[in-house]
Amino acid sequence: MKIKPIFDPDKKKRPMRVAAFMSGTGTNVKKLIEHQKRLEKEKGSSPFEVIFIFSDRADGTCMGEKIAYENAIPYFSYDIRMFYKKHGFQKPTINTSEALSLREEFDKVPKRLIKAFEIDLVALGGYMSYTTIKGCVNVHPADLTIKNKDGKRKYTGANAVRDAILEGEKFLRSCTILTDEGIDTGPILMISKPVPVELPAPIEKLKQDPQLLKKVVEEHQERLKKEGDWRIFPKTIEYIAQGRFAVDEKSRIYFDNALVPDGIEE
Template sequence: MNDIRPIIGTEPGRRPRVAIFMSGSGSNAEQILRRVRGDGQAPLEVAVLVTDAPETSRARELGAAYGVPVVENDIRRFYHDRGEARLSVATPTGRQIREAWTDALRAQLQPYGIDFGVFAGFVPLTNLTDRLPCLNVHPGDLTYLRDGRRHLVGLHTVPIERAILEGLKSLRSSVIQAVPYTGQGDDMDSGPILGISPPVAIDLSGVKLSELRACVEARPERRPKGGYGDRLEELAVQSQERLKREGDWVVLPEVTYDVARGRFGTDATGQLHYRLKARWHPIQTVVYDGLEREVLFAGSLEE
């Protein structure tokens, strides 16, 4: 078997130091903070909270409540100060500004000695991931494939809308190791799938699937600021809130703990492995349900 390299490497006896990144309410971040504070033997230390939206997120509130320092870098102000109104990476200028913002954030984080990061509802695409291992929670079951490719990818409510339009009966949250983006949002959903949540039932509230597919046909080519405002998006937003409670809050803290314990690793081919006792096993992913874990070994999912 190829040599396995853990996602993070720390000295024996030292707890990994984690940065939690958040843009809004911080409900996912707070689940980790609560878990760590209530656990006298937590395998990690939350070293810092990071936000791109200091005036509108709850980062300051959570930092004060849990005694964690906060790093702030207002991405809107950063773009505005450089003459750009839109937070876009679709243009060369936008990408250059995003890289400059990322470099500034790296410099702010340097004093904290971070071992890995957790994107817990962090909106901006960032290539922090090319130097720092980072986890990302995603509102879609990334093990679901169409034509051999991950289908439930994308930003905002797109993964949930795709699940609904596929006629799926349930949703899952996924936690992946985030990878650097190359100009598109979808490639950030291409990293190893460390864990998925239990299924969360989709409730269409009596709306027919044909009506929801008609919503897609009626949409403008470009997503309006503030969203489409149609019935499909409304149902997706409602489903996303339920998925956050029953999916994100279940899987994200547990995967974070397992990464801190050194249970995930990859080999030279990129194959994901999970350590059970003292032995590494090639896996597809792990299903988390409370404190229960179901390891899906490599080859156990249909392609």
């Protein structure tokens, strides 16, 4: 079966052009830019370059503008909540065909930017909105190799860390994926080293104490971000830019021409 590099540096003969999408603090985007600069300093060049930052928030809460300013990168924001309110929705959703069509309309703006800046890859670094832009790289705070009894990924969505803790998982992992039309359903690229779950009380007690549970989840999310996301997200982008990741007609992932059904471990 024919496989195709996600990015082919031999054909492009230039660094991979990346658009970084974010919604909040943007720590993953910061780490990506730091990794680019580290490669430039240590090796003389980087196989990728972050060309611009895009945010779906324009209310001043997103740190994208600050990150862009500090790194002399163009920044664009388009508030998705105000966009939906303008079209009669109380909040952004994709639960109906009308709402999904509206999301496609919203995405026309970043798609124009992608075309104008000749972007090769979109890196979702804490971008909290579903996007209809296919083939992005996303980082998810869960081990997506774990399946439920129906054979589907067990820990998807915004509450993945909480769900894994309450299910009694002993370790947490982050994964990078190549996005498709689903939510956290795309093929896995990389998986981080395990981060141990450390609980101050039994799970049953956590279930009865919402504040304590929230604190535990937030602490584990932060640890996983530092020990998982910040390590595999930049490396995934680097490997793609080097032409090492490829995909076949069935959307299966290859690394250095070898099939990797569950991605590669850090």
